[in-house]
Amino acid sequence: MNTTLTVVVLSSIGFFSGLMIYVVSKVLPKEDKSLAEAARIKEFLPGADCGACGHPGCFAYAQAVAHDKQVFAKTPCPVLSQDKDGMKRLEDYLGLKAEAGVGKKAVVHCTGGSHAIADYIGVQTCAAAVQLASGFNECPYSCIGLGDCVRVCPTGAMSIDQEKHVAVVDWETCIGCGLCVAACPQGLTELIPADTPQYLACNYQVKRDIPGRKRCPDGCIHCHICEKVSLEGAVTWDEKKDLPIFHVDQIDTAIEKCPRHVIRKTAAYEEKEEAVGSVQETN
Amino acid sequence: MNNLFVIFFSMALVNNMILAKFLGLCPFFGVSKKTKSAVSMGLAVLLVMLVASAVTWPIYYYILVPYGVEVMKTVIFILVIASLVQIIEMAIKRTNLTLYNALGIYLPLITTNCAVLGITFINVDQTYTFLESVFAAAGAGSGFLLVLLIMSGIRERLELSDTPIAFKGTPIAFITAMLLGLSFLAFQGMV
Numbered sequence: 426m427n428t429t430l431t432v433v434v435l436s437s438i439g440f441f442s443g444l445m446i447y448v449v450s451k452v453l454p455k456e457d458k459s460l461a462e463a464a465r466i467k468e469f470l471p472g473a474d475c476g477a478c479g480h481p482g483c484f485a486y487a488q489a490v491a492h493d494k495q496v497f498a499k500t501p502c503p504v505l506s507q508d509k510d511g512m513k514r515l516e517d518y519l520g521l522k523a524e525a526g527v528g529k530k531a532v533v534h535c536t537g538g539s540h541a542i543a544d545y546i547g548v549q550t551c552a553a554a555v556q557l558a559s560g561f562n563e564c565p566y567s568c569i570g571l572g573d574c575v576r577v578c579p580t581g582a583m584s585i586d587q588e589k590h591v592a593v594v595d596w597e598t599c600i601g602c603g604l605c606v607a608a609c610p611q612g613l614t615e616l617i618p619a620d621t622p623q624y625l626a627c628n629y630q631v632k633r634d635i636p637g638r639k640r641c642p643d644g645c646i647h648c649h650i651c652e653k654v655s656l657e658g659a660v661t662w663d664e665k666k667d668l669p670i671f672h673v674d675q676i677d678t679a680i681e682k683c684p685r686h687v688i689r690k691t692a693a694y695e696e697k698e699e700a701v702g703s704v705q706e707t708n
Numbered sequence: 709m710n711n712l713f714v715i716f717f718s719m720a721l722v723n724n725m726i727l728a729k730f731l732g733l734c735p736f737f738g739v740s741k742k743t744k745s746a747v748s749m750g751l752a753v754l755l756v757m758l759v760a761s762a763v764t765w766p767i768y769y770y771i772l773v774p775y776g777v778e779v780m781k782t783v784i785f786i787l788v789i790a791s792l793v794q795i796i797e798m799a800i801k802r803t804n805l806t807l808y809n810a811l812g813i814y815l816p817l818i819t820t821n822c823a824v825l826g827i828t829f830i831n832v833d834q835t836y837t838f839l840e841s842v843f844a845a846a847g848a849g850s851g852f853l854l855v856l857l858i859m860s861g862i863r864e865r866l867e868l869s870d871t872p873i874a875f876k877g878t879p880i881a882f883i884t885a886m887l888l889g890l891s892f893l894a895f896q897g898m899v
Contacts, residue, residue, distance in 0.1 A: 442790075446794055484809070548865075548868050548870075549868060550868050
């Protein structure tokens with residue numbers, strides 16, 4: 426075997442490979458300019474990849490914004506809009522103002538008042554537990570409390586109340602991405618407009634009643650009193666579930682009159698209270 | 709034709725790259741935590757294996773053998789496969805962005821993956837013809853994809869199950885791999 430030949434073969438193949446890379450890079454169409462722009466925009470985004478904006482991940486959103494800046498103006502990143510400084514940096518970079526929407530927040534329609542009627546030693550997820558006889562709680566609609574929603578939450582807004590075994594949402598950190606809505610096998614989490622002052626903390630659907638399983642002492646008894654005492658249109662009735670739906674109007678009388686005290690106030694309620702209080706003070 | 713299918717299935721199941729030949733173990737443990745990334749990685753390996761086999765075969769038989777420099781095959785195959793992966797990555801990035809997002813980050817990882825280099829050596833050792841080499845690569849790639857998919861499915865469930873604390877994470881993954889290898893042992897002697 427010839428040493429020179431070895432060197433020649435190796436270097437010529439190496440040279441040819443290098444040449445091929447060069448030729449291919451020249452022949453192929455140029456890289457999409459918006460891609461580099463999208464990479465720069467992504468630097469401003471929080472990188473939660475939650476999909477709350479309706480795009481599959483932060484980079485896809487950055488690409489959409491790079492193509493059309495109005496996407497950001499109309500549907501600003503819901504995670505970023507929690508952070509005023511970060512929002513301003515991206516607004517300055519793009520040179521436009523984003524419409525500040527109300528946004529959405531998650532609520533859990535359960536008080537956790539139902540107690541366990543069986544020991545569960547299976548796979549420790551809600552989805553697995555529900556498949557076994559609608560969960561191990563007395564109420565078949567109740568929160569299982571094994572934290573499927575906690576695991577999917579990108580910001581850690583979800584937690585399990587260890588005392589009552591029920592999921593609770595921290596509205597301060599909730600970004601309204603809706604991942605917990607998809608994760609809950611009981612369908613207890615729901616996104617509501619962030620200025621809704623109250624929500625029903627129960628999901629007991631009498632029309633889908635399960636024999637031998639009762640609602641908890643806190644559960645809605647479908648008495649319609651909240652509908653009766655409130656202004657027209659403030660409370661509507663979901664006939665399918667046989668449960669009331671609350672809207673943005675504050676319904677103090679209903680919260681007081683509810684025989685089970687199952688209408689819970691949200692963070693938005695307290696804000697409104699404070700606003701009223703401060704007006705009175707200035708007067 | 710029959711011969712080609714025998715090669716395909718023997719490379720996919722009997723002589724599985726991971727479980728029988730112990731090649732490509734780093735992605736087997738590194739990228740098998742989630743099914744989605746495992747599938748992307750498996751597809752990228754399949755693609756690179758196919759192209760690498762198709763390119764290294766003529767280089768070996770038309771350049772290395774006539775000049776009598778077969779000893780150089782390791783370094784030359786590495787060189788060729790590395791530049792090939794560069795070209796593929798560039799081509800995918802410029803033409804199909806969706807595919808790039810799915811495969812792109814895994815392609816540079818496997819430039820000189822031992823499973824990819826391994827299949828080209830197997831082709832040479834077994835003196836396969838060109839078509840046989842391509843089928844062997846397709847079989848090896850599909851086998852790799854299959855095992856990665858099975859492993860990731862099991863590991864996703866392991867995350868939720870009640871494993872002893874000492875075994876949590878990688879140790880239980882090693883034990884799972886052992887059991888998976890034992891079950892694939894049943895294919896021995898089929899071809």
